[in-house]
Amino acid sequence: xxxxxxxxxxxxxxxxxxxxxxxxxxxxxxxxxxxxxxxxxxxxxxxxxxxxxxxxxxxxxxxxxxxxxxxxxxxxxxxxxxxxxxxxxxxxxxxxxxxxxxxxxxxxxxxxxxxxxxxxxxxxxxxxxxxxxxxxxxxxxxxxxxxxxxxxxxxxxxxxxxxxxxxxxxxxxxxxxxxxxxxxxxxxxxxxxxxxxxxxxxxxxxxxxxxxxxxxxxxxxxxxxxxxxxxxxxxxxxxxxxxxxxxxxxxxxxxxxxxxxxxxxxxxxxxxxxxxxxxxxxxxxxxxxxxxxxxxxxxxxxxxxxxxxxxxxxxxxxxxxxxxxxxxxxxxxxxxxxxxxxxxxxxxxxxxxxxxxxxxxxxxxxxxxxxxxxxxxxxxxxxxxxxxxxxxxxxxxxxxxxxxxxxxxxxxxxxxxxxxxxxxxx
Numbered sequence: 001x002x003x004x005x006x007x008x009x010x011x012x013x014x015x016x017x018x019x020x021x022x023x024x025x026x027x028x029x030x031x032x033x034x035x036x037x038x039x040x041x042x043x044x045x046x047x048x049x050x051x052x053x054x055x056x057x058x059x060x061x062x063x064x065x066x067x068x069x070x071x072x073x074x075x076x077x078x079x080x081x082x083x084x085x086x087x088x089x090x091x092x093x094x095x096x097x098x099x100x101x102x103x104x105x106x107x108x109x110x111x112x113x114x115x116x117x118x119x120x121x122x123x124x125x126x127x128x129x130x131x132x133x134x135x136x137x138x139x140x141x142x143x144x145x146x147x148x149x150x151x152x153x154x155x156x157x158x159x160x161x162x163x164x165x166x167x168x169x170x171x172x173x174x175x176x177x178x179x180x181x182x183x184x185x186x187x188x189x190x191x192x193x194x195x196x197x198x199x200x201x202x203x204x205x206x207x208x209x210x211x212x213x214x215x216x217x218x219x220x221x222x223x224x225x226x227x228x229x230x231x232x233x234x235x236x237x238x239x240x241x242x243x244x245x246x247x248x249x250x251x252x253x254x255x256x257x258x259x260x261x262x263x264x265x266x267x268x269x270x271x272x273x274x275x276x277x278x279x280x281x282x283x284x285x286x287x288x289x290x291x292x293x294x295x296x297x298x299x300x301x302x303x304x305x306x307x308x309x310x311x312x313x314x315x316x317x318x319x320x321x322x323x324x325x326x327x328x329x330x331x332x333x334x335x336x337x338x339x340x341x342x343x344x345x346x347x348x349x350x351x352x353x354x355x356x357x358x359x360x361x362x363x364x365x366x367x368x369x370x371x372x373x374x375x376x377x378x379x380x381x382x383x384x385x386x387x388x389x390x391x392x393x394x395x396x397x398x399x400x401x402x403x404x405x406x407x408x409x410x411x412x413x414x415x416x417x418x419x420x421x422x423x424x425x426x
Contacts, residue, residue, distance in 0.1 A: 002062035016193040022215040033188035034066035039097040043241035071124030177202025225260040246340035251314035254298035323417025347422035361398040371421040
């Protein structure tokens with residue numbers, strides 16, 4: 001018998017709306033369900049993590065999860081929560097994006113083991129065989145315009161206008177549910193609360209066209225306590241792709257969560273048990289300055305998204321920011337870690353010719369960069385034994401040579417423990 005999936009989501013604060021009868025249906029037997037993922041970019045961002053974790057819990061409860069990547073619906077554009085029409089993507093771009101998203105989902109879901117192994121489906125595989133006349137005859141006749149106009153995703157756009165393409169989206173998504181219900185025995189669709197209208201259209205289509213029974217569960221949209229948007233930084237989205245958001249930046253996003261937010265996040269984004277989380281919250285409140293919850297959250301998510309080595313490096317770069325890194329750690333940093341430092345410290349580029357001509361530490365601190373105000377200040381700080389190169393103290397006679405470079409490119413200059421500057425040789 002499956003575990004109680006709905007009960008698990010409830011204590012984690014992951015249920016916004018639920019169709020009556022859903023919990024009872026899922027508790028009766030092992031069932032199949034799905035969530036759709038948007039392939040309009042070649043990476044998911046952390047806004048997708050809520051839905052990924054929902055599927056993870058669904059699978060852990062013993063059910064079979066389907067991850068639908070919308071190769072067809074990506075060509076249309078979902079109006080839900082949007083104030084304007086999306087740009088439509090060509091087939092080649094969508095195919096690339098679908099491949100990238102699939103690889104990221106494979107980091108979380110088990111696609112290989114047992115009867116409830118996850119499966120990836122692409123709605124382009126069934127929509128490519130359907131022509132427009134067949135669709136409006138066989139599917140469109142089951143949904144009235146009044147029913148479709150009543151959806152919030154449509155009503156919110158009536159004043160600014162929406163194309164027929166976007167208006168038809170809920171019918172296209174509804175057919176996805178019908179298709180998976182018919183061919184994969186999916187009885188429940190899961191998604192964010194902004195998807196409720198589209199999901200219910202699917203359950204209605206299943207009932208009206210096939211006489212079957214289907215269910216819906218949505219999760220709340222995550223909001224930060226300070227009113228800023230979850231998953232966004234000054235640099236934009238926080239992506240799961242390390243090329244778009246470095247493991248250090250990813251780790252820092254979670255590490256910097258407020259005390260109010262982190263109690264919510266650790267329930268949603270980790271697999272820790274209710275007892276473990278309650279213990280962590282108690283320990284955190286006893287010494288909030290230690291940021292125990294933030295550290296546990298950041299480590300857990302970074303490890304699962306980027307792996308143990310990337311987590312170790314992200315923590316080491318964090319320690320560097322707080323003045324705790326060693327020379328050995330600096331030398332062990334990867335190129336991506338040094339590139340990530342550009343977001344943490346000021347940096348400057350010097351030419352290989354400058355290095356070959358002889359680059360003294362005074363010039364490196366002063367006239368060649370904006371680390372210190374002048375060569376005179378550089379001399380004073382060196383005299384006070386405050387300057388380090390790659391976290392080793394140096395004097396005013398020190399020369400930066402190729403032997404000092406890490407990866408033949410990077411040098412970390414420091415004044416004291418926490419004032420760091422990255423020098424890049426190109």
